[in-house]
Amino acid sequence: MAFDKIMPYLITSTILFIIAIIIIYWIHNQYHLDIIVTPAPPPAAGAPLISICVPARNEENNIRNCVESALVQDYPNIEVIVLDDRSTDATLTQLREIAVRDSRLLPISGSDLPEGWAGKPHALFQASAAARGEWLCFVDADTSLRPEAISSVYAKAIETEADLFTTMNEQIMGSFWEKVVMPLVMTALSVGFSPRKVNDPNTRDAIANGQFIFIKRNVYDAIGGHERIKDQIVEDKAISEQVKWNGYHLVVADGLKVIRTRMYTSFPTMWEGWTKNIYLGLRDHPSMLLLGAFGAILALIAALFLPVWPVLGLLMYIKTGDILALGIILQALAVFGLLLTMRARVARAMNISAWYAWTTPLGAGVFAAMMLTSAWKVISGKGVTWKGRLYKPK
Numbered sequence: 304m305a306f307d308k309i310m311p312y313l314i315t316s317t318i319l320f321i322i323a324i325i326i327i328y329w330i331h332n333q334y335h336l337d338i339i340v341t342p343a344p345p346p347a348a349g350a351p352l353i354s355i356c357v358p359a360r361n362e363e364n365n366i367r368n369c370v371e372s373a374l375v376q377d378y379p380n381i382e383v384i385v386l387d388d389r390s391t392d393a394t395l396t397q398l399r400e401i402a403v404r405d406s407r408l409l410p411i412s413g414s415d416l417p418e419g420w421a422g423k424p425h426a427l428f429q430a431s432a433a434a435r436g437e438w439l440c441f442v443d444a445d446t447s448l449r450p451e452a453i454s455s456v457y458a459k460a461i462e463t464e465a466d467l468f469t470t471m472n473e474q475i476m477g478s479f480w481e482k483v484v485m486p487l488v489m490t491a492l493s494v495g496f497s498p499r500k501v502n503d504p505n506t507r508d509a510i511a512n513g514q515f516i517f518i519k520r521n522v523y524d525a526i527g528g529h530e531r532i533k534d535q536i537v538e539d540k541a542i543s544e545q546v547k548w549n550g551y552h553l554v555v556a557d558g559l560k561v562i563r564t565r566m567y568t569s570f571p572t573m574w575e576g577w578t579k580n581i582y583l584g585l586r587d588h589p590s591m592l593l594l595g596a597f598g599a600i601l602a603l604i605a606a607l608f609l610p611v612w613p614v615l616g617l618l619m620y621i622k623t624g625d626i627l628a629l630g631i632i633l634q635a636l637a638v639f640g641l642l643l644t645m646r647a648r649v650a651r652a653m654n655i656s657a658w659y660a661w662t663t664p665l666g667a668g669v670f671a672a673m674m675l676t677s678a679w680k681v682i683s684g685k686g687v688t689w690k691g692r693l694y695k696p697k
Contacts, residue, residue: 309619309627316616320634324641331645334493336471336557338502342451343458350380353453354436354520358426359398360388362444365565367397369444374405378453381407386430388413388422409433423513424538428529439523441516445565446472452561456517459556466551467518467543469511470558474653480570482655483666488577490649491670501543501555509547510555513539514564522551536583574673581677582686609639610664 355373359366366385373383387395387410398410413429416422431439438460440453460468474489476482500508516539526545535541547553567573616631646660680686 309623309625312619313627313630316612316631316634319612320638323638327638327642327645330490330494331649333497334490336498336555338459338463338554338556340455340459340470340556340558340561342449342560343455344451345377345379345454346457350378350457351437352380352382352435353378353438353440353457354431354434355381355383355440355442355453356427356430356434357383357385357442357444358388358423358430359385359390359394359444360422360426361390361392361394363390363392363394363397364568365444366394367401368447369442370398370401370408372447372449373442374401374407375450376448376453377450378457381453382434382436383408384411384430384433385409386411386413386426388426389415420533421536421538424529424533424535427538428533431523431528434520437520439516439518439520441513441518443514443564446514447563449561449563452558455561456515456558460517460554463554463556464552465517465554466522467511467516467546468554468556469517469539469543470515470556470562471512472514472562472564473559475563475565476653476655477565478569480573480669481567482650482659483662484573484577484669485566486646486649486653486655486659487663487666487670489653498555501547501553504547504552507548509540509543509553511539511543511553512555515558515562516542518542518546522546525549526551578673578677578680581673582680609635609642613639 357366357369357373362369370383370385373381385398385408387398395410395412398408402408402410411429411433413426416425420428427441438457440456442448456468456470459465474485476485496510497508500506501510526542526549529538529542531545532538532541543553567576612635613632616628616635619625619631620628642663643660646663647657650657650659
């Protein structure tokens with residue numbers, strides 16, 4: 304291959320090199336959570352009642368850890384209300400066992416899902432109806448609180464004058480596939496929303512993390528509570544929009560030091576869960592299909608092309624001996640090196656080994672497959688099943 308034939312490949316490689324560096328750097332610098340929840344002591348006196356409300360549907364593997372972590376809070380004035388959403392496992396049995404030992408726990412058997420309601424909004428609607436607190440704290444069953452969590456969140460909510468205070472939590476990952484895929488999903492989520500815009504009262508950007516939402520009772524009632532968003536599957540984002548768009552103060556913060564979540568424990572549950580989450584986002588916001596397709600393409604490029612890029616340069620050099628081919632190899636290795644460095648930084652931040660950065664192509668391939676599967680389910684109208692309930696495009 305002559306010099307003039309290598310040059311077009313080098314030019315193409317250089318263009319890709321510049322684009323890749325920009326994209327990698329931009330993607331990994333979108334996580335700006337300026338408000339951080341740090342451990343704080345409980346209030347000295349006059350602590351208002353806080354109602355911790357937990358929706359639970361077939362959560363026998365999680366519910367004990369969640370509830371017991373809520374009951375050991377150092378905050379002096381709490382009640383814990385768990386709405387058992389028609390579970391068919393041992394969830395309610397476990398709740399009743401704990402309630403015998405601690406009267407602050409109120410287990411409630413949920414009613415059948417009425418027409419027009421989504422499952423989680425209906426569960427939280429029932430739990431909030433039984434709550435007596437000045438603040439409502441909605442906590443998912445797969446989430447656990449450190450003993451100082453409620454005191455710390457309450458202090459920061461008062462400090463920031465928040466009407467709804469929500470946190471991004473520490474994600475616990477145990478299995479290989481969790482560690483491969485979850486960090487990439489978390490990075491994608493950080494690109495999908497800007498905490499600084501959410502915390503800016505002059506924008507309409509609104510989001511909340513349903514794993515932990517802390518809201519004033521009077522504000523919750525004023526916006527119509529979960530009844531106002533009864534048909535919304537992505538109920539956390541919907542309620543955050545109602546809060547902010549009605550002139551109340553929405554705050555999203557870093558809660559890594561006080562709140563932990565174990566979303567999934569195996570590849571099948573993770574696939575089902577994230578395919579459902581992505582599907583719902585694409586279904587409720589059709590314009591996001593284009594962005595989802597772009598994200599899937601980027602993920603496929605990371606999965607397939609990045610590892611092949613330096614190999615192509617090496618094959619050119621072996622075939623031609625042209626030094627220009629070495630430039631292609633160096634550019635490819637520089638991009639891959641930057642990606643590994645950034646992914647190692649994410650891995651360490653999520654408390655997993657930096658060596659998992661090397662699984663980025665594999666994780667990106669799985670993520671792209673989830674994106675494409677979710678998009679297909681929207682376009683085809685097939686919908687998704689989650690905890691025994693079918694959700695389809697409206």
